Amino acid sequence: MTTAKLKSDLAALRLALTLARRGYGSTSPNPLVGAVLVKRGKIIGRGWHRRAGRPHAEIEALRDAQKRGHSPSGATLYVTLEPCCTHGRTPPCTEAIIAAGIKRVVIGATDPNPQHAGKGFKILQRAGIEVLGLRRHVGALESGDMAPPAKLADDCAKLNEAFNHWIVHRTPFVTVKAAMTLDGKIATASGESKWITGPEARAQGMKLRQGSDAILVGINTILADDPSLTVRAGTVPGAPRLRRIILDSLARTPLNAKVVSDECAGLTTVVVSKNAPKKRVAALAKKVKVILVPAANSKLKTENSKLPLPWLLQTLGAENVTSLLVEGGGEVNASFLLGGLAQRVAFFYAPKILGGRDARKGVAGDGAASLAEALQLDEVKWRRLGADLFLTARIQPAT
Numbered sequence: 001m002t003t004a005k006l007k008s009d010l011a012a013l014r015l016a017l018t019l020a021r022r023g024y025g026s027t028s029p030n031p032l033v034g035a036v037l038v039k040r041g042k043i044i045g046r047g048w049h050r051r052a053g054r055p056h057a058e059i060e061a062l063r064d065a066q067k068r069g070h071s072p073s074g075a076t077l078y079v080t081l082e083p084c085c086t087h088g089r090t091p092p093c094t095e096a097i098i099a100a101g102i103k104r105v106v107i108g109a110t111d112p113n114p115q116h117a118g119k120g121f122k123i124l125q126r127a128g129i130e131v132l133g134l135r136r137h138v139g140a141l142e143s144g145d146m147a148p149p150a151k152l153a154d155d156c157a158k159l160n161e162a163f164n165h166w167i168v169h170r171t172p173f174v175t176v177k178a179a180m181t182l183d184g185k186i187a188t189a190s191g192e193s194k195w196i197t198g199p200e201a202r203a204q205g206m207k208l209r210q211g212s213d214a215i216l217v218g219i220n221t222i223l224a225d226d227p228s229l230t231v232r233a234g235t236v237p238g239a240p241r242l243r244r245i246i247l248d249s250l251a252r253t254p255l256n257a258k259v260v261s262d263e264c265a266g267l268t269t270v271v272v273s274k275n276a277p278k279k280r281v282a283a284l285a286k287k288v289k290v291i292l293v294p295a296a297n298s299k300l301k302t303e304n305s306k307l308p309l310p311w312l313l314q315t316l317g318a319e320n321v322t323s324l325l326v327e328g329g330g331e332v333n334a335s336f337l338l339g340g341l342a343q344r345v346a347f348f349y350a351p352k353i354l355g356g357r358d359a360r361k362g363v364a365g366d367g368a369a370s371l372a373e374a375l376q377l378d379e380v381k382w383r384r385l386g387a388d389l390f391l392t393a394r395i396q397p398a399t
Contacts, residue, residue, distance in 0.1 A: 009106050009132070010152060012036050012043070012078040017108065017155060019048040019057070020080045025210040025231075026051050028240050029320040031160040035061040035079040037072055037102075044070035052240070058083055058093040062100055073101030080108040080156045085120040094123045104130040108156030112164040162211075162323035165343060171317040172324035174341055176333050177208055178362040179348040186330065189358035191224045200386035201348045206231055208346055212325040214243035214316065218332040219252050228258045229327075243321065244268045247307055247332060251276035251284055260287050271307055291315065309341055334365025337375060340398050345377065349389045 013036075020034030027033075027049050035057035037045035045068065047060025055063070058079055065072050083093040083105070097105065105124055110133070111117050124131050134153035157164070162173035179197045180186050187193035195202065209215060209231045221227065229244045244259050244267055251272045253260060259268045268288040272281055274295050284290050293308055316324065326336050336342040347362070368374045377393035384390075 006149075008038075008041075009078070010149060012038050012076075013080070013106060013108055013134075013152060013156075015043075015046075016057075016078045016080050017152070017159065019046055020159060022048050023050055026240070028052065028213050029163070029166070029322050031081055031163040033057040033079065033081045035077060037061045037065050037070075037075045037077055039070065039072070039075035044068060044075060045072065053089045056084065056090060056093050059090070059096055062096060071101075074103050076104040076106065077102045078106045078108075080159065082107050082109065082111040082117070082120040083124070084111070085116065085123050094120050097124060098127045098129070102129060104132070106132045108134055108153060109160075112160075113167045161343075166317060166322035169317070171313040172213065172321045173343050174313070174324045174326060174336055175208065175212070175344040175346050176326045176328075176336055176342045177205065177346040177348075178327070178333060179205070179350070180362040181350055181352040181354045183353050183355060184362050185354040185356070185359040186362045187224075187360040188354065189356055189360070191360070193225070193360075196352065197348045197350045197388045198386040201350070201388040201390060204385055204390055205348065208325055209242055212242065212323045213240065213321045214245050214323075215325045215327055216245040216247065216332075217326075218328045219246060219248040219250075220329050220331075221327070222246060222248070222253055222257055222259065226254075226258055228262065228264075230264060241267055245312075245316070245324070246270045247328075249273040249276065249307055251280035251290075253284060255283055255287065260284065271312060273307060309335060309339060313341065330361040330364030333363050334367075337363055337395070338365050338367070342395055344392065344394055347391045348385070349391065351387050 016034040016036045018034065019036070020032045023032045030049060030052045032049065033056060034048040035046070036043060045061040045065030047057045047064050049057045049060070058077065061077070062072055065075070077097060083097060085092045085094045107121070111120060121131050121133070134149050134156065165173040178186055179201065181196060186196065215229050217227070217229065229242070231242050241264070244264070246253055246259060246268065248270050249272060251270065253270055255261070259265070265288050269291055270284050270288055271291045271293065273293050281290055281292065293311065313324070326333060326342065337345070376396040378396050380391065380393040382389055382391055
């Protein structure tokens with residue numbers, strides 16, 4: 001492959017990646033996908049997956065080409081994710097690609113589902129279509145160890161890190177988010193926390209909510225702040241709405257709390273234990289969804305939690321919650337982080353020092369017994385948001 005051809009392929013795939021990101025917050029439980037059609041060196045069609053149940057990116061690109069008066073026959077299709085090959089809410093994209101007469105397909109990432117991975121490639125190849133991927137499992141765009149294709153392949157894979165985790169493990173991808181002072185405090189001893197960070201950081205926090213299927217807090221957050229736990233701007237009409245999960249083992253959530261009494265009450269789930277007063281549980285159940293933890297799951301208790309979080313994650317995963325944003329207090333955050341249940345952190349740091357033995361920590365719990373047991377972070381990225389700093393990183397799995 002010539003250098004010019006490689007650059008052309010990479011440029012088209014980068015455009016497809018940009019298109020895919022337009023679906024942010026709207027496609028769950030489906031992945032973000034973008035597609036571009038090129039014929040004789042010119043772009044003839046573009047598309048991205050807009051919402052679950054709507055046409056996939058490949059179909060959108062084919063329709064766009066036809067609307068513009070272009071025949072896709074003989075064109076090259078650039079798509080960020082391996083085309084689907086099974087029937088779901090929509091027919092397989094592989095069938096449409098073959099029927100359209102596409103001669104070449106360049107793919108950014110493989111379908112992470114072990115039951116499907118690579119099948120789309122093989123179906124297209126059997127139909128006589130040239131298939132190229134950024135990884136070496138199929139014909140590769142890479143020449144030696146060229147960095148640009150490898151970087152783009154990583155970008156295509158990371159675009160759907162939550163979906164990839166969910167489709168393989170069937171539990172949500174968990175991000176723990178906290179806004180802290182430089183000394184790691186999320187509130188004063190009296191509970192005052194508004195506002196530690198500035199408007200730019202809070203806007204980024206809303207963006208994290210927009211990209212999540214559900215948000216989780218503990219009962220103490222509800223009692224102290226009475227938060228709305230909604231996405232206040234940026235949502236796309238028709239997109240899935242943010243679910244609200246409350247860890248409340250004794251059903252103490254007030255019936256007049258915002259998460260119980262506002263117009264989004266139907267999106268609230270309160271998780272209670274068998275020890276919760278039955279009258280309280282019944283009253284909550286009239287307003288919101290209540291999950292009673294089965295007694296058989298008491299053995300799944302994590303060290304720092306009164307509720308069986310592994311069981312809860314399995315339950316949410318079965319309900320198509322692909323991504324969960326934890327915005328709890330120090331104990332809830334510790335339950336997920338130190339319990340090995342989180343995959344990413346999103347920490348905001350304000351240029352403030354609160355101090356105080358009784359000020360509330362962003363991560364509490366019993367903590368690590370030694371430095372060797374401390375959580376290790378990978379893929380660390382820092383951003384400046386106004387006067388604040390934003391840290392996002394993957395959590396290394398425990399060895």
